Amino acid sequence: xxxxxxxxxxxxxxxxxxxxxxxxxxxxxxxxxxxxxxxxxxxxxxxxxxxxxxxxxxxxxxxxxxxxxxxxxxxxxxxxxxxxxxxxxxxxxxxxxxxxxxxxxxxxxxxxxxxxxxxxxxxxxxxxxxxxxxxxxxxxxxxxxxxxxx
Amino acid sequence: xxxxxxxxxxxxxxxxxxxxxxxxxxxxxxxxxxxxxxxxxxxxxxxxxxxxxxxxxxxxxxxxxxxxxxxxxxxxxxxxxxxxxxxxxxxxxxxxxxxxxxxxxxxxxxxxxxxxxxxxxxxxxxxxxxxxxxxxxxxxxxxxxxxxxx
DNA sequence: CCCTTGTATTTGTATATACAATATCGAGGA
DNA sequence: TCCTCGATATTGTATATACAAATACAAGGG
Numbered sequence: 001x002x003x004x005x006x007x008x009x010x011x012x013x014x015x016x017x018x019x020x021x022x023x024x025x026x027x028x029x030x031x032x033x034x035x036x037x038x039x040x041x042x043x044x045x046x047x048x049x050x051x052x053x054x055x056x057x058x059x060x061x062x063x064x065x066x067x068x069x070x071x072x073x074x075x076x077x078x079x080x081x082x083x084x085x086x087x088x089x090x091x092x093x094x095x096x097x098x099x100x101x102x103x104x105x106x107x108x109x110x111x112x113x114x115x116x117x118x119x120x121x122x123x124x125x126x127x128x129x130x131x132x133x134x135x136x137x138x139x140x141x142x143x144x145x146x147x148x149x150x
Numbered sequence: 151x152x153x154x155x156x157x158x159x160x161x162x163x164x165x166x167x168x169x170x171x172x173x174x175x176x177x178x179x180x181x182x183x184x185x186x187x188x189x190x191x192x193x194x195x196x197x198x199x200x201x202x203x204x205x206x207x208x209x210x211x212x213x214x215x216x217x218x219x220x221x222x223x224x225x226x227x228x229x230x231x232x233x234x235x236x237x238x239x240x241x242x243x244x245x246x247x248x249x250x251x252x253x254x255x256x257x258x259x260x261x262x263x264x265x266x267x268x269x270x271x272x273x274x275x276x277x278x279x280x281x282x283x284x285x286x287x288x289x290x291x292x293x294x295x296x297x298x299x300x
Numbered sequence: 301c302c303c304t305t306g307t308a309t310t311t312g313t314a315t316a317t318a319c320a321a322t323a324t325c326g327a328g329g330a
Numbered sequence: 331t332c333c334t335c336g337a338t339a340t341t342g343t344a345t346a347t348a349c350a351a352a353t354a355c356a357a358g359g360g
Contacts, residue, residue, distance in 0.1 A: 030317090055157055099310090122166065140280060
């Protein structure tokens with residue numbers, strides 16, 4: 001007979017695991033935003049790319065990935081889908097390695113119309129998670145971003 | 151000229167959006183656990199299913215989905231993959247709608263050997279996120295689970 | 301000028317995830 | 331008994347995600 005039973009091991013992990021909890025909240029929050037944005041045919045992931053690009057003007061994949069802790073191949077495919085929907089377009093550049101992109105007119109209009117559903121989702125998320133969580137979340141992301149640089 | 155420029159709108163959302171932040175942390179945390187478990191050919195999602203099943207003895211998909219806020223179709227496919235790897239097996243039952251499952255011997259062994267890498271991942275995650283975050287995270291998941299019932 | 305090395309991006313492959321639609325079955329009523 | 335209703339699970343389809351490998355290119359050293 002082993003020292004600990006399977007149900008004891010499982011119980012410990014279930015009670016303490018940080019990843020399970022992160023992922024439960026992530027699914028719950030993602031659902032809130034996707035629901036709110038669905039009438040626009042837009043998902044929260046895609047909205048985030050619109051936002052990042054809109055803030056930068058001309059967006060370069062590599063720094064955006066570092067900032068969002070997102071794999072390059074993931075961004076590549078997301079941008080591909082968004083280009084085919086007419087929301088993003090490639091920008092010509094001197095450096096042949098780079099593939100910078102920017103919002104199209106249609107992409108800008110979409111981002112504008114996303115404001116209202118986004119605000120609704122923010123309210124619902126805040127109500128679900130509580131103010132305390134939101135506050136710590138912000139500080140923690142700062143921290144993780146600093147960690148990424150160092 | 152519209153009231154707000156695109157870069158202003160994008161800036162506001164980028165600074166305030168709860169979902170972007172949740173998702174950044176989720177990716178970072180998932181990566182930590184997947185890295186730690188990779189030598190076992192196991193992912194954190196799959197470990198969570200092993201854990202949930204190991205705790206329950208005989209696992210029923212529907213309550214597990216409610217508990218984890220996971221779509222039924224997602225669990226169905228994850229379980230399918232894990233059955234084909236020999237970690238899970240179907241349990242026979244009277245109710246023809248149900249498809250309860252349990253850990254195989256191999257699944258139990260795998261869960262046992264996951265303990266050590268899991269603990270390493272826990273340490274790294276705690277170091278990355280900070281104790282304050284972990285504490286609030288736990289309370290918040292309790293809260294979300296209560297919300298799911300009501 | 302060529303070669304090597306490092307960076308940026310894309311492709312191949314696999315998993316995770318969800319919504320909509322379907323299939324299956326149990327339970328209760330007429 | 332049969333029929334509808336509700337619950338459970340699976341399938342069809344699309345997106346999101348990452349690792350590994352390949353590709354494309356720039357920059358610097360002989």
